[in-house]
Amino acid sequence: MLALRASARLAGRRIAISGRRLPSSLPRAAVSSALVAKRQYSAPGSDTTTRSTVIQLLSNIGSKREVQQYLSHFSSVSSQQFAVIKVGGAIITEHLESLTSALALLTNVGLFPVVVHGAGPQLNKLLEDAGVEPQFEEGIRVTDGKTLAVARKLFLEENLKLVEKLEEMGVRARPVTSGVFGADYLDKEKWNLVGKINKINKDPIEAAINAGCLPILTSMAETPDGQVLNVNADVAAGELAKSLQPLKIVYLSEKGGLFNADTNEKISAINLDEEFEHLMSQWWCRYGTRLKIKEIKELLEHLPRTSSVAIIHPADLQKELFTDTGAGTLIRRGSKIDTATSLSQFEDIEQLKDVLVRDREALDARATVNRYVDGLKDKQFKAYFDESMDALAIVQPSTDSSGIANLATLTITKSGWLTNVADNVFAAIRKDHPKLVFTVKEDDENLTWFFDKAEGSFTKDGHVMFWYGTESAEEVTQLMTEFTKHGRSMHGEANLDERLYRAANAASAISGPNAPRQQARAFSTSARPTSRIIRGRTTQTRGYATTNPNPPLGKHNSSNSQPAKVALIGARGYTGQALIALLNAHPNMDLRHVSSRELAGQKLKGYEKRDITYENLSAEDVRRMEENGEVDCWVMALPNGVCKPFVEAVEEGRGPQNSVIVDLSADYRFDSKWTYGLPELVSRSDIARAKRIANPGCYATAAQIGIAPLVEFLGGQPTVFGVSGYSGAGTKPSPKNDVENLRDNLIPYSLTDHIHEREVSNQLGVEVAFIPHVASWFQGIHHTISVPLDRTFSSRDIRQIYQDRYAGEKLVRVTGEPPSVKAISGKHGVEVGGFGVHSSGKRVVVCATIDNLLKGAATQCLQNMNLALGFAEYEGIPLD
Structure with a gap:
């Protein structure tokens, strides 16, 4: 087996050291006292005693080697290209001590980040005290002359506060309150004195750093004629980063990172090239999280691939920057991985040889590589590599019935490790090869990375054999036997891979003795963090943003590739017809049975995938069909109080853990054993795991969407005045669906205790009148x-609450104006708007519209079916 090795590389990747204690931050008292005692006004990096002291302090949260490697990396660029740090106003107010301690550490090791701060919360408070109501348009503060005057004075004060605190800690800091950001009006008529940055002057920043001072910038900008303009601090930091091209952009956050709202776990890392589209499709990726990820993606597209964004609490800044484990959320562009299964698919064979021989010191390395590449002509293999060939892996398929592939070659450059390509390559390999074996030297300093990738290991003669995907003890025994007998050249194959290993100066694994460490941040699309014991070690993978890329049936990221067999019980009504139309267009739903007593024997219209005749299925028929496994999902489109015998028949067929049932009636909406299927308000994970789903009522869906964002602010009982079209009264003739009776008329009914009144109250946990x-x-x-x-x-406040609550929801639209029934008819979502606030400011009128047959019934049913059956939530649903 070819040695797995890589060129010496910088510590741009992170990995947990087994057994090492990693506190979240340095003790503040120790930091402060050491810095005040040691810091002298000097040029950057000239005080070697102070630098040594700080490195020793930093070693308390990692190893001295880690710290030195990161320092080497950060010092490899000009000072202003190290990092841009954005500091929010709340950080200055609530976490000034942690912030200044962290910045002091950086300056004492010769690193000078460019700091840009805001003061949004303080400005809101000052304006409120002055009787000025903050005005926002599309999330941007409307800035008139009075607001700008208050803001400018505040920014200068906050800037001075930060500078003075740094000076107290012995840090030379220079306020840079003008002259950096040139701007023009963003839209004077709309936002007044708000700027759009169009020029960055780096001279004041460079002058401060050259003088040994930390530059502290406000986010104010100026027009060419000297007019001061207000600019959002995030925007200012982003534009500054585009100009400076730093290695790091750091957003300091009280939350300390981005969080998966489904699991409430911090997202450790996001690889945008591989994960962005999938991440945006996740139901929980909404509100501020969604917006922040999109903004960061746009920013990183203007920066080198070596640049990254970190979102971190100020108290954990040093851990994020100087340890292998990190502490916040790390976001990178990542790299796309290409593959090849023959030499002819490589554009340049000589480049391939250069990649294989790079950093190999043996005199005959080139000749050995030439023989190895020639040997590949007659071998089966699959190569994985990025566009620039910073990473190359070659996997050979199994030579026996075990199906265990061999990772024969892996070579990674410094840049490849730094830009996350190593994990990308391994993830691609794992998708293609469910079983894999690879070997590493026992004293390899990156051994923990391999433990993290493997499910088991075996050590012999200074080498460790790793594997994953083995299904039986017999397979593991066979691997151990081969490894014991043949060592690295398993299966008795002393092939070119092994000779190349010997020729490469005994570099036996993916990393040499001087290679920096591999980062253990895992993909956000991988599984949740898990611990496992491998040869007495406990390894802990990092937190992730989304679910397993190959989840079991029922997850909401389209994990199912098999068509689902569907039976519809009660198809005569309007809702049944609407659902049939949706199923007809769904690529993965196979409607097999449609039951209607009145229409039995007639041909189903509107379904083109197969010829279906209406049946009159009895409960016994349903039990038999369920017992035979003929149906994956039963949809009950029956009137209230009718479907119980059919549900019991399904239960009797194979028990409660088989087919999915979605009930469109109200029969099970109050049953705790059933999952209430309103994806926008109920955990989608719960729906994805459910076998029994109660579809919400149409009135109830719109009412809950309309009230839910304000539940925590309620000052009394909400009242819902609802008006439905007559299709909501069903097909059975009655005064409520008699067109003549309804002409020039409006009919109130069930004025109290309507079942939807109880449903909404039960789900929201508050009493609602309907x-x-x-x-x-x-x-x-x-x-x-x-x-x-x-x-x-204010009305603007309310609208912002709704926009934040439903950001990213594809079937909820928040508008400023009251929505109309005419506009929602035939559409698949809910529209919410109006937001008329009473003069007292303590009552708001919200309007909501919904198509009762679609999102109020059939469309929502399909959402629930998709989630429970393992398809993408919106599959088959036209999105306007």
């Missing part, structure tokens, strides 16, 4: 909802 009506149009519902509030809000 007054339903039916009108003369066919489909569509309008709610006018009066909501008492426990505090004063």
Whole structure:
């Protein structure tokens, strides 16, 4: 087996050291006292005694080698290209001590980040005290002359506060409050004195750093004629980064990173090239998280691939920068991985040989590589590499019935490790090869990285054999036997791979003795963190952003590739017909049975995938079909109080853990054993795991969407005035669906204790009053909802709450104006708007519209089916 090795590389990757204690931050008292005692005003990096002291302090959270490697990396560029750090106003107010301690550490080892700060929370408080109501348009503060005057004075004060605190700690800091950001008006008519940065002057920054001072910038900008303009601090930091091209962009956050709202776990790392689209499709990736990831992606596209963004609490900044484990959320562009299965698929064979021979010191390395490449002509293999060939892996398939492939070659450059390519390559290999074996020297300093990638290991004669995917003890025994007998050249194959290993100056693994460490940050699309014991070691993988890339059936990221067999019980009604139309267009739903007593024997219309005849299925028929495994999902589109015998028949067929049931009636909406299927408000993970799903009512869906964002601010009982088209009254003739009776008319009904009133109250956990009506149009519902509030809000405040709550929800649209029934009819989502606030500021009227047959019934049913059956949530749903 060819030695797995890589060129010596910089410590741009991270890995946990087994057994090492890694506190979240240095003791503040120790940091402060050491810095005050040691710091002298001097040029950057000239005080070697102080630098040595700080390195020793940093070694408390990692190893001295880690610290020195990161320092070497950060010092490899000009000072202003080390990092841009954005500091929010709340950080200055609440975490000034942690912030200045962290910055002091950096300057004492000769690193000078460019600091840009904001003061948003302080500005809001000052304006409130001055009786000025903050105004925002599209999330941007409207800045008039009075607001700008307050903001400018505040920014200078906050800048001085930060500078003075740094000076107290012995850090030379220079306030840079003007002259860096040139701008023009963003849109003077819309936002007034708000700037769009179009020029960066680096001279004041360079002058400060050359003088040994930390540059502290405000986010104010100036026009060419000297007009000061307000600029968002995040925007200013991003534009500054585009100009300086730093290695790191750091956003200091009180939360300390981005979080997976489904698991409430911090996201350790995000590889944008590999994960962005999938990440954006996750239901929980919304609100500020979604916006921040999109903004960071746009920023990193303007920066070298070596640049990265870290979102971190100021108290953990040194751990994020100087240890292998990190502490916050690391975001990189990553790299796309290409593959080849023959030499002809490589554009340049000589380049391939150069990659294989790079950094090999043996005199005959080139000749050995030539023989190895020639040997590949007659071998089966699959190569994995990035565009620049910073990473190359060659995997040979199994030579026997075990199916265990051999990772024969892996070579990574310094840049490849730094830009996350190593993990990308390994992830690609794992997708293609469910079983793999590879070997590493026992004293390899990156051994923990291999333990993290493997499921088992065996050590012999100074080498460790790793494997994953083996299914039996017999396979493991066979691997150990081969390894014991043949060592690295398993299966008795002393092939060119092995000779290349010997020729490469005994470099026996992916890293040489001087190679920096591999980062253990894992992909955000991988599984949740798990611990496992391998030869007495406990390894802990990092937190991830999303679920397993190959999850079991039922997860919400389209894990199912097999069509689902569907049976529809009660298809005569409007909802049944709407669902049939959706299933007809769904690429993975196979409608097999449609039951209707009235239509039995007739041919189903509107379904083109197969010829279906209506059946009159009995409960016994359902039990038999379930027992025979004929159906994956049963949809009950029956009136209230009718479906229980059919549900019991499914239960009797194979028990509660087989086919999915989605009930469109109200029969199980209050049953704790059933999952309530409103994906925008209920955990999608719960729905994805559910076998029994109660589809919400149409009125209830729109009412909950309309009230939910304000539940925590309620000052009394919300009242819902609802009006539905007559399709909501069903197909059975009644005064409520009699067109003549409805002409020029509005019919109130069930004025108290309507079942949807109880449903909404039960789900939201608050008492809600509901007054339903039916009108003369066919489909569509309008709610006018009066909501008492426990505090004063403006209309803009309320709208922002709704926009934040439903950001990223593809089937919820928040508008400024009251939505109309005419506009929602035939559409698959909910529209919410209006947001009329009473003069007291303590009551708001919210309007919500929904198509009762679609998102109110059939579309929502399909969402739930998709989630529970393992398809993408919106598969088969037209998105406007």
